[in-house]
Amino acid sequence: MSTAWSLHPQLAKDTIAVTDLPLSQLLLSKDANYPWLILVPRQAEAVEIVDLNPADRARLMTEIGQVSETLRDITGCDKLNVAALGNQVPQLHVHIIARRKSDVAWPRPVWGVAPALDYDPKTLQTFSDTLRRRLGPAS
Amino acid sequence: MSTAWSLHPQLAKDTIAVTDLPLSQLLLSKDANYPWLILVPRQAEAVEIVDLNPADRARLMTEIGQVSETLRDITGCDKLNVAALGNQVPQLHVHIIARRKSDVAWPRPVWGVAPALDYDPKTLQTFSDTLRRRLGPAS
Numbered sequence: 459m460s461t462a463w464s465l466h467p468q469l470a471k472d473t474i475a476v477t478d479l480p481l482s483q484l485l486l487s488k489d490a491n492y493p494w495l496i497l498v499p500r501q502a503e504a505v506e507i508v509d510l511n512p513a514d515r516a517r518l519m520t521e522i523g524q525v526s527e528t529l530r531d532i533t534g535c536d537k538l539n540v541a542a543l544g545n546q547v548p549q550l551h552v553h554i555i556a557r558r559k560s561d562v563a564w565p566r567p568v569w570g571v572a573p574a575l576d577y578d579p580k581t582l583q584t585f586s587d588t589l590r591r592r593l594g595p596a597s
Numbered sequence: 598m599s600t601a602w603s604l605h606p607q608l609a610k611d612t613i614a615v616t617d618l619p620l621s622q623l624l625l626s627k628d629a630n631y632p633w634l635i636l637v638p639r640q641a642e643a644v645e646i647v648d649l650n651p652a653d654r655a656r657l658m659t660e661i662g663q664v665s666e667t668l669r670d671i672t673g674c675d676k677l678n679v680a681a682l683g684n685q686v687p688q689l690h691v692h693i694i695a696r697r698k699s700d701v702a703w704p705r706p707v708w709g710v711a712p713a714l715d716y717d718p719k720t721l722q723t724f725s726d727t728l729r730r731r732l733g734p735a736s
Contacts, residue, residue: 539683
């Protein structure tokens with residue numbers, strides 16, 4: 459019997475849930491340093507992209523594309539960073555981060571550079587609502 | 598008229614070419630700290646994954662899967678890191694890195710942590726030959 463999927467506690471702590479796409483749960487990082495989204499395929503025990511079957515890998519790429527285009531469109535960022543690392547949180551998750559040449563870590567990758575910066579709660583909620591409106595499902 | 602694709606000079610300097618897959622050139626980093634491969638889609642002016650059309654995005658995911666499975670199989674690594682960053686080299690390229698809990702950067706991402714370590718030339722050539730034999734085309 460397969461284990462039911464549930465979100466890793468560390469991801470739950472660091473993010474708010476935006477919406478459920480066909481394969482993945484979409485999360486928004488609470489770190490206001492960067493507009494930072496995370497896709498988490500709802501596949502119990504998946505650690506690597508290659509733990510997904512080929513159909514789910516294709517779905518993941520479709521979702522990476524949709525989320526990347528939406529994030530770029532909303533933020534007008536200079537660069538997107540897309541990464542599946544998982545050295546600290548083993549549950550498969552894909553970071554999609556909008557980078558600006560003026561951000562605190564540029565041009566370095568974001569991990570470990572600056573302490574997380576709190577969002578104004580209203581700003582975080584508005585950002586999440588905008589994403590949900592663009593990426594559905596209709597609420 | 599579209600511009601012809603050519604490999605970015607920084608990527609050419611830091612790697613050796615392993616083989617050409619249907620979409621991407623496969624490179625092997627000369628940094629012996631980590632078994633580190635890079636896929637570079639041969640699409641002039643592509644900077645982001647979402648600059649590829651949907652068919653090429655799907656091909657990229659297929660190639661990420663093939664290369665990831667081969668690299669994991671050859672190295673017996675503890676974790677794969679897959680990332681399209683491009684903050685310093687704008688040409689679209691996808692890192693596929695075999696991580697070990699004993700490597701110099703673990704559990705941090707590899708970028709900027711340790712100076713590149715030279716390979717013994719024979720080891721580098723043998724690694725490249727092994728990858729080429731596994732990922733084709735037949736030479």
